[in-house]
Amino acid sequence: MKRARPRLVKTGYDGPVMAMLEVEIWRGEGGGGAWRRYAVPHEANQTVLDVVTHVQRHIDPSLAYRFACRVGMCGSCAMTVNGRPRWTCRTHVSQAARKGRVRIGPLRNLPVIRDLAVDMAPFFEKWRDAGARFVPSGEPPEEPVRPDEPERRAADAGIECINCAVCYAACDSVAWNPDYPGPAVLNRLWTLANDRRDGDRDGHLDAAGAGCHLCRSHQECADACPTGLNPTAAIAGLKREVFRRALGGRTREGRQ
Amino acid sequence: MRRGPWWAFLLHRLSGVALAVFLPVHFLVLGLAVERAALDRVLDWTDNPWVKLAEAGLVVLLALHLTGGLRVLLLEFGRWSDRQQSRIAVAGGLALLAGFGFLAAAFA
Numbered sequence: 001m002k003r004a005r006p007r008l009v010k011t012g013y014d015g016p017v018m019a020m021l022e023v024e025i026w027r028g029e030g031g032g033g034a035w036r037r038y039a040v041p042h043e044a045n046q047t048v049l050d051v052v053t054h055v056q057r058h059i060d061p062s063l064a065y066r067f068a069c070r071v072g073m074c075g076s077c078a079m080t081v082n083g084r085p086r087w088t089c090r091t092h093v094s095q096a097a098r099k100g101r102v103r104i105g106p107l108r109n110l111p112v113i114r115d116l117a118v119d120m121a122p123f124f125e126k127w128r129d130a131g132a133r134f135v136p137s138g139e140p141p142e143e144p145v146r147p148d149e150p151e152r153r154a155a156d157a158g159i160e161c162i163n164c165a166v167c168y169a170a171c172d173s174v175a176w177n178p179d180y181p182g183p184a185v186l187n188r189l190w191t192l193a194n195d196r197r198d199g200d201r202d203g204h205l206d207a208a209g210a211g212c213h214l215c216r217s218h219q220e221c222a223d224a225c226p227t228g229l230n231p232t233a234a235i236a237g238l239k240r241e242v243f244r245r246a247l248g249g250r251t252r253e254g255r256q
Numbered sequence: 257m258r259r260g261p262w263w264a265f266l267l268h269r270l271s272g273v274a275l276a277v278f279l280p281v282h283f284l285v286l287g288l289a290v291e292r293a294a295l296d297r298v299l300d301w302t303d304n305p306w307v308k309l310a311e312a313g314l315v316v317l318l319a320l321h322l323t324g325g326l327r328v329l330l331l332e333f334g335r336w337s338d339r340q341q342s343r344i345a346v347a348g349g350l351a352l353l354a355g356f357g358f359l360a361a362a363f364a
Contacts, residue, residue, distance in 0.1 A: 218262045219259070219340065220261075240332065243333075
């Protein structure tokens with residue numbers, strides 16, 4: 001294991017360099033690998049993504065990781081930081097570090113391609129297989145959709161998902177059962193089921209049918225979600241609605 | 257560090273497994289009731305304070321599984337509430353209360 005020598009670098013930040021961070025980063029391809037240590041200067045307002053970028057630009061250019069927007073929009077920079085899945089671009093080192101130490105690994109529950117980059121395909125394949133996308137009904141709703149109506153509010157509650165897979169990595173049910181669609185997919189199905197403009201409510205609820213009952217309500221997804229969504233609450237809604245339909249109940253208040 | 261809902265899940269699962277393991281023993285003792293002397297021997301044995309203590313543990317398991325199950329039903333069939341931690345605290349508190357109540361009655 002090669003220990004990187006700490007060194008000061010030009011960063012564009014004019015303030016004093018306060019301290020060095022002890023950074024451990026997972027290095028390896030596929031299933032194998034090891035933690036490797038790096039010393040990175042700690043700066044004010046430094047994010048975990050800044051730390052990873054520092055290592056890649058100034059210490060070891062072979063480090064593989066993924067990011068794009070750096071402002072919490074794209075959902076591509078999620079990693080495991082000191083044991084918790086997080087969006088690294090919006091996670092300050094000061095929040096995540098413990099005694100000046102940061103351990104950065106790839107997301108859980110997804111195959112590692114190399115270092116910090118995981119293969120997101122299984123995550124999106126589940127999304128696709130569940131048909132968790134808007135289906136146009138082909139005709140405008142009979143009455144206008146009001147922003148404050150209960151169904152719209154229920155849909156809006158889960159709409160800000162950025163597909164970062166942080167919830168997927170946080171979820172034990174995903175780890176235990178490879179067939180479980182995961183919090184993000186079910187959250188999406190619930191927003192669609194509440195969207196009056198969507199043309200396939202029954203299809204979405206059918207897709208959630210068996211899967212949603214595998215949720216054990218640990219609420220790890222809700223704790224971890226960077227945009228503050230609560231997939232557990234959405235899944236509870238799905239469980240209720242799927243059960244009501246199984247009993248032959250009406251599918252939605254005021255509508256068949 | 258795991259949070260409340262995860263521990264609630266774990267305790268509910270473990271109490272369920274423990275109760276399932278206990279159930280055959282319970283039926284075995286009930287089966288002894290046809291033979292008076294054998295049942296009396298078991299009942300005498302249960303007067304031992306250590307056995308009473310173990311029974312209190314059983315009561316806690318049973319109460320934990322009951323209140324935990326009600327919590328899950330409420331979570332899955334009721335309106336969502338953000339006060340899940342409070343509900344878990346209530347469920348656990350009631351179960352412990354049942355255990356202490358049993359002990360108080362047993363040693364009163």
